[in-house]
Amino acid sequence: MLTSDSAAEVLEAMRHGAADCLIRETLSARSLEESVCVVMESAHYREYESECAGLYMCLVEHSSEIIYTHDLQGNSTSINKAGQQLTKYTLEEVSKMNFREIISPECAEDVWLHIERMLAERRKAIYETVMVSKEGRKIPVSVTMHLIYKEGNPVGVQGIARDLSLQMPGWSLLTESEQTISFLL
Known part of the structure; x- marks a missing residue:
């Protein structure tokens, strides 16, 4: 000028x-x-x-790992193609969901504790949990997540989840048995 x-x-x-x-x-x-x-x-x-x-x-869109984000209340804001393929949810569906709807009910509280600890300690969290696909299939995953910051303040969470069912051949048989038993009860 x-x-x-x-x-x-x-x-x-x-x-x-x-x-x-x-x-x-x-x-x-x-x-x-x-x-x-x-x-x-x-x-x-x-x-x-x-x-x-x-x-x-x-890289995010072509990764074989699930890459996702959610706000500090657990409301999903994004998920990559690998996450959509594994969970069978579309991006539009996921963006209207809370992480508690994608995580197995028995694991949801534990995941929330990891998020709270991460907020308190300002460090990444690494843990294993179980996701549930749209059709109800349980998927064991290993998760690494960290905080997203804006102007020095945490505003969300970004995570990478790896499907462990491929490394655990008996896992699908176990979950099928659990589903059959719960159906019979």
């Missing part, structure tokens, strides 16, 4: 995104060159940030 020596004009331009300001009375070739370099570096950095964000999003 090129301006006179008006502070109000400078502030207004900065509010609207001006990266640098040159004052006409003190304009020199060197200050103009420096300003152009600053603007170009800023543009390159924004482009780099955008590219990185795209790459990270690609």
Whole structure:
């Protein structure tokens, strides 16, 4: 931005995104060159940030692990494709659910205690629990979760869950037996 020596004009331009300001009375070739370099570096950095964000999003969407987020009350805000495939819930369905609806009822309180401890200690939590798919299938998972911060305050939780049923061949038989027994009772 090129301006006179008006502070109000400078502030207004900065509010609207001006990266640098040159004052006409003190304009020199060197200050103009420096300003152009600053603007170009800023543009390159924004482009780099955008590219990185795209790459990270690609990693999340193509991961074989479940990657999810929820707010501090446990209301789901996102889940990747792997999570949707495993749970059989769509992104739209998940975003209307609380984590307690996806976690096995006998595990929900334990998961909530991990979240409370994580909030108190400001450290990541690692634990195992059982998720329940849309059709009622129980899925053992290993979870690593951490807090999401905005302006220094925790606003949510981001987690990665790994399906353990593939590593536990007898697990599906056990859960099928449990479901049959509970149906008969």
